[in-house]
Structures are given as structure tokens and as C-alpha cells.
Amino acid sequence: MPQVGLGMAAAATAVALGLGLPAPPAQAVTSEQLLFLEAWRAVDRAYVDKSFNGQSWFKLRETYLKKEPMGNRQQTYGAITKLLAVLDDPFTRFLEPSRLAALRRGTAGSVTGVGLEITYDGGSGKDVVVLTPAAGGPAEKAGARAGDVIVSVNGTPVKGLSLYDVSDLLQGEADSQVEVVLHGPGAPSNTRTLQLTRQKVTINPVTYTTCSNVAAAALPPGSSGQQLGYVRLATFNSNTTAAAQQAFEQLSKQGVAGLVLDVRNNGGGLFPAGVNVARMLVDRGDLVLIADSQGIRDIYSADGNSIDKSTPLVVLVNRGTASASEVLAGALKDSRRGLIAGERTFGKGLIQTVVDLSDGSGVAVTVARYQTPAGVDINKIGVSPDVQLSPMHCPQGRRGSAECLRQTPRRGCLGDHHSGATVVTH
Numbered sequence: 357m358p359q360v361g362l363g364m365a366a367a368a369t370a371v372a373l374g375l376g377l378p379a380p381p382a383q384a385v386t387s388e389q390l391l392f393l394e395a396w397r398a399v400d401r402a403y404v405d406k407s408f409n410g411q412s413w414f415k416l417r418e419t420y421l422k423k424e425p426m427g428n429r430q431q432t433y434g435a436i437t438k439l440l441a442v443l444d445d446p447f448t449r450f451l452e453p454s455r456l457a458a459l460r461r462g463t464a465g466s467v468t469g470v471g472l473e474i475t476y477d478g479g480s481g482k483d484v485v486v487l488t489p490a491a492g493g494p495a496e497k498a499g500a501r502a503g504d505v506i507v508s509v510n511g512t513p514v515k516g517l518s519l520y521d522v523s524d525l526l527q528g529e530a531d532s533q534v535e536v537v538l539h540g541p542g543a544p545s546n547t548r549t550l551q552l553t554r555q556k557v558t559i560n561p562v563t564y565t566t567c568s569n570v571a572a573a574a575l576p577p578g579s580s581g582q583q584l585g586y587v588r589l590a591t592f593n594s595n596t597t598a599a600a601q602q603a604f605e606q607l608s609k610q611g612v613a614g615l616v617l618d619v620r621n622n623g624g625g626l627f628p629a630g631v632n633v634a635r636m637l638v639d640r641g642d643l644v645l646i647a648d649s650q651g652i653r654d655i656y657s658a659d660g661n662s663i664d665k666s667t668p669l670v671v672l673v674n675r676g677t678a679s680a681s682e683v684l685a686g687a688l689k690d691s692r693r694g695l696i697a698g699e700r701t702f703g704k705g706l707i708q709t710v711v712d713l714s715d716g717s718g719v720a721v722t723v724a725r726y727q728t729p730a731g732v733d734i735n736k737i738g739v740s741p742d743v744q745l746s747p748m749h750c751p752q753g754r755r756g757s758a759e760c761l762r763q764t765p766r767r768g769c770l771g772d773h774h775s776g777a778t779v780v781t782h
Contacts, residue, residue, distance in 0.1 A: 624679025
């Protein structure tokens with residue numbers, strides 16, 4: 357028998373006997389697959405739900421590497437997006453480089469667009485709704501309101517699109533035109549069309565004023581003056597902490613008899629900024645609990661360096677109050693530092709972190725849940741107000757709120773007293 361035949365026979369015998377012949381070399385992992393693995397690993401390490409929505413995360417990795425095309429960068433981005441969609445978590449998202457850059461510009465305080473902060477509807481999870489229009493932005497000037505449902509942008513239906521896709525449609529070059537069709541909550545047949553001009557929208561995170569000659573019944577018991585301080589927090593970005601500190605220090609120097617903190621239509625932003633503002637008003641105790649699938653993993657507490665721990669306080673909230681602003685409202689409520697007045701808040705109690713990938717893209721990963729100091733999970737529930745108020749009771753913005761505070765208690769938004777704090781009344 358020829359020698360080659362002996363070799364083949366020996367190999368066949370070895371396989372049959374289970375002997376350890378070397379396996380053929382594994383296929384090399386491509387650079388595109390390595391990027392996919394970066395994204396997979398970011399979620400594997402940090403995601404809050406270790407059941408991964410009932411999926412085998414490791415098995416998904418192997419399946420995608422074998423079956424999903426990753427021959428170029430766009431195919432890889434598509435594979436990552438498809439993988440993350442399995443989690444059924446609208447806040448865990450892939451961010452292409454341009455989207456990641458836009459996100460960071462937003463937290464720095466400015467974007468070029470129409471001035472709409474958007475989110476998913478808390479009920480269906482599929483409608484894209486206005487969380488808050490930026491004060492003075494194109495959309496607010498044209499009549500967009502918190503709670504409006506966006507139907508289309510420049511003729512493109514947005515239902516089912518990711519928030520980042522919708523943001524891409526809304527943003528663009530300064531002075532370019534965009535058409536936005538929307539309707540009010542629960543009124544899909546009553547659509548409105550807004551013709552908007554994109555512009556650079558600089559979000560001033562904090563504005564404040566004093567309201568003089570306030571009706572006596574709106575002041576805390578024993579007050580010698582008739583002056584309230586009004587502070588509007590529009591968002592929590594990189595400038596919020598310093599601006600809020602300045603506001604509270606100035607109002608404290610003026611000796612205001614009470615404070616109104618307005619976080620209506622504040623969609624959140626940077627979590628640390630929300631904690632920092634809470635520390636300005638609360639001197640001791642826990643402010644927010646951070647929980648993951650294993651339970652409480654971190655506690656943020658007051659640091660004893662508050663600016664104003666005692667001036668009677670009312671916090672105005674509505675359904676556009678979300679995320680970091682709900683952390684603030686929950687901390688002030690559970691610490692009994694102030695009265696929460698308005699509507700039940702939005703209920704976004706999830707924390708995301710952004711993991712940078714090697715090509716300049718990133719993955720926003722839900723890593724934990726907020727709980728109030730009393731242990732209440734606010735996700736999809738929100739913070740309930742101590743006093744219910746309709747949106748008509750107190751106009752938004754410094755000027756409108758100041759005028760409201762000057763009204764008589766019967767017509768205005770502040771009235772009775774309770775436990776030493778000013779109460780917002782009907």
C-alpha cells in the first residue's frame with residue numbers, strides 16, 4: 357500500500373479512537389468583529405439586567421459572529437444595533453461617532469436644531485414624545501409643548517425609530533428648514549404642523565429672580581418680609597452646579613422668606629449635577645440610592661455643606677420632570693425638605709453610562725436604577741406630588757411664575773402653610 361494511504365488510514369483510525377490530533381486553525385477575528393466584541397463586552401460587564409432580557413448573552417455573541425455580515429463598518433454598526441435591540445431597552449443604544457459627539461455637545465450646553473428634548477411614551481414605549489421644549493428655542497416659540505407626540509419630521513414617520521434617529525432628523529445646519537408634525541397627548545386626529553428654522557440652541561440651565569409683594573398668606577409663618585425666591589432649573593448639564601450655587605447664594609443673601617424651585621419640563625441630564633443641587637438644599641441624610649440586579653450598590657448622601665437647609669421650599673414638577681430632576685425631587689420629598697407640587701413626574705429611573713469604542717463610536721448602557729431615600733423605585737412610576745396642581749395654576753418661566761406668586765392665594769399658586777413649609781394650593 358502506498359505510504360500516503362497509510363497516513364490517511366492512520367488519521368482515520370486516530371479520529372475513530374478519539375486521539376488528540378491538532379485541530380485546524382480557527383478563523384482569524386476581523387477588525388470589524390473586534391469592534392462588535394467591544395460593544396458586546398461593554399454590555400456584558402455593565403448592564404443592569406444580568407438575565408439580558410431572558411437571552412443567553414454569550415450564545416448571542418457566538419451567533420452574531422457566525423451569521424451577521426460584518427464586512428464593513430456600516431454592517432458592523434447594524435449588527436451592534438440589532439444585538440442591543442434584543443434587550444428591549446430603549447435607553448441602551450449604539451451611538452455612531454456623529455451621534456456620540458452630538459450627545460456630548462448637548463451635555464455641554466448647546467445643540468444646533470429646533471430645541472426639543474424627546475423620549476419614548478411611558479405607556480406604549482413606541483411613540484416619540486416631547487419631554488421638554490428648550491425655552492426660547494424654535495419649537496417652543498412655534499407652540500410645541502411637553503407631552504406632544506411627534507408624528508413625522510420632514511415627511512418621515514418617526515414611530516418605531518430610535519431616539520437617535522429622530523434626533524438626527526431634527527438636528528442639522530443652522531438656518532436650515534425642518535417640518536415637524538405633532539399632536540397633543542391622546543389627540544392623534546388633531547395634528548399640528550410646525551415649520552421651523554434650525555438654530556444653535558444654548559440651554560441656560562438656571563435662571564432665578566425674586567418675587568416681591570407676595571400675598572401674605574403665601575409666606576411662611578412668622579415671616580417679616582414678603583419676598584420669595586424663584587429658581588428655574590431647565591436641565592442638568594456641565595454648567596448647572598455652578599449656576600445653581602450662584603442662584604441659591606444670592607437668594608440667601610437677600611433673605612427671601614421662601615423658595616420656589618421649578619423643575620417642570622426638566623428632562624434630566626447629568627446625574628452628578630442633580631445630586632450636587634440636592635446637597636445645596638439638604639444638610640444631612642441620604643439623597644438617592646443606586647440599585648442593580650444585586651440590590652443597593654451605592655448611596656449618595658448630603659455632605660453637610662448645604663447653602664440653604666431651612667428656607668421653606670416648594671418644588672414644582674410635572675410629567676416632563678424626568679431622570680436627574682426626579683432624583684432631586686425625590687430627595688427633597690423624602691428628606692421632608694420641601695413640598696412637591698404639580699403632576700406626577702415622568703418616571704425615568706434608569707441610569708446610563710456611555711462606553712467609548714475604539715473607532716469613536718459608543719454604547720449607552722443602562723447600568724442601574726434610581727431609588728429615592730425611602731427606597732421607592734421611580735422607573736415608569738415617577739415621583740408623586742404632595743399637592744396636585746394642574747398645568748394652568750402657575751405659568752412656566754421667571755416672568756409668568758413671578759406674576760403668579762404676586763396673585764392672591766385664591767388666584768395664585770401659593771397659599772396655605774404645612775409643617776413650616778409653603779404649600780402650593782389649588
